[in-house]
Amino acid sequence: xxxxxxxxTHLIKTRGQQVTLRCSPKSxxxxxxxxxxxxxxxxxxxxxYYEEEERQRGNFPDRFSGHQFPxxxxxxxxxxxxxxxxALYLCASRWGPHSEQYFGPGTRLTVx
Amino acid sequence: xxxxxxxxxxxxxxxxxxxxxxxxxxxxSPAYLQWYRQDPGRGPVFLLLIRExxxxxxxxxxxxxFDTTLKQSLFHITASQPADSATYLCALPQxxxxxxxxxxxxxxxxxxxx
Numbered sequence: 651x652x653x654x655x656x657x658x659t660h661l662i663k664t665r666g667q668q669v670t671l672r673c674s675p676k677s678x679x680x681x682x683x684x685x686x687x688x689x690x691x692x693x694x695x696x697x698x699y700y701e702e703e704e705r706q707r708g709n710f711p712d713r714f715s716g717h718q719f720p721x722x723x724x725x726x727x728x729x730x731x732x733x734x735x736x737a738l739y740l741c742a743s744r745w746g747p748h749s750e751q752y753f754g755p756g757t758r759l760t761v762x
Numbered sequence: 763x764x765x766x767x768x769x770x771x772x773x774x775x776x777x778x779x780x781x782x783x784x785x786x787x788x789x790x791s792p793a794y795l796q797w798y799r800q801d802p803g804r805g806p807v808f809l810l811l812i813r814e815x816x817x818x819x820x821x822x823x824x825x826x827x828f829d830t831t832l833k834q835s836l837f838h839i840t841a842s843q844p845a846d847s848a849t850y851l852c853a854l855p856q857x858x859x860x861x862x863x864x865x866x867x868x869x870x871x872x873x874x875x876x
Contacts, residue, residue, distance in 0.1 A: 654805070683863065692766075692851055692866035693806065706863045740805050750796060751864065753805030 652677070654754035656741050662760045663731050671726040671757045675743030681705075682724040683751065684716060685740040693740055699724055728759075736761045764789050764856050766867035774873045775842055783837040783870045785852035792854035795828055795835050800849045800869065809850075810837075842874045 655674045663669050675682050681700045685693035695708035699718035718724045722743075728735055738758050742751040769784040785795070794813045798806035812819045812828045812835065819826045825838040839846050849869040856862030 685866075690771075690868070692853075692868045695856075695863040695865060698863055708863065738803075742805075750808040750811055752808065753798075756803075756805050758803070 654679075654741055654743050654752050656739075656754040656757050658757060659755070660758045660760075662762060664762055665731055665733060667731050668727065668729045669731060669759060671728075671739050671741075671759070673724045673726070673741030673743075673754060675722050675724070675741075676752045679743035679745045679752070680722055681744050681746070682718060682722065683742045683744075684724070684726045685742065686710070686735075687738045687740055687756070689737075696726070731761045733761050735759065764792075764854070764862075764865060766852060766854065766865060768850075768852060768867040768870045770870055771868070772871045772873065774875065777843060777874055777876050779842055781839040781842050781846070781872055781874070783850050783872070785835045785837065785867055787833050787854060790855075790857055791830055791833075795826075795852060795854045796864070797824075797826060797835075797837050798851045798853060798866075800851060802849075806851055806866075839872075842872075844874050844876050847872055847874050 657672045683698040684696040687693045697707045702718045713729045715727045738756045740756045741754045744751045765788040767786045796811045797809045800806040810826045812826045823840045827836045849871045851869045853864045853866045856865045
């Protein structure tokens with residue numbers, strides 16, 4: 651079992667650009683959540699996808715959008731990048747609404 | 763909204779001692795609380811889940827307690843080892859009960875010295 655995988659591992663972008671991050675959930679998991687983690691902080695919830703729809707959303711602007719595909723994999727898109735978007739972006743998957751979450755290794759995004 | 767406070771940013775202890783980490787929440791009573799371990803540059807790893815009707819839960823050298831009156835969970839690592847050095851995060855549902863997404867504390871960085 652590969653667990654949760656994310657790509658790319660690292661990414662450097664310029665202010666104003668757009669970025670797409672990808673996530674494949676653990677086998678058997680149908681719910682995917684995305685988190686942003688700044689240095690020294692806990693993960694901040696961005697949104698959650700289930701059955702290809704956004705089910706819950708945290709306090710993030712519309713520049714952050716996502717998608718879930720029929721095979722449960724997911725994408726996180728961020729438009730008009732700001733310096734403050736630099737962070738570790740984590741994807742987590744689970745089966746069912748209240749089970750433990752399995753996190754991927756994250757994508758380190760640097761905006762210059 | 764719900765707030766989580768992990769009492770210290772860093773905790774330094776000697777190998778073999780028991781490490782005790784604290785997680786306090788401020789508002790809604792959660793139906794459960796989870797603890798994760800995170801190593802630098804990596805995603806969090808799930809350790810334990812404790813439900814509101816459980817006072818204590820154990821897994822090998824780990825023990826978690828949950829006091830809904832104090833709105834507090836304690837996380838203990840007994841016979842600590844340098845390999846236990848990491849950041850430990852607590853997490854619970856944002857709106858109490860089982861409602862809302864999982865929110866995380868800032869974490870406590872544990873360093874176990876040989």
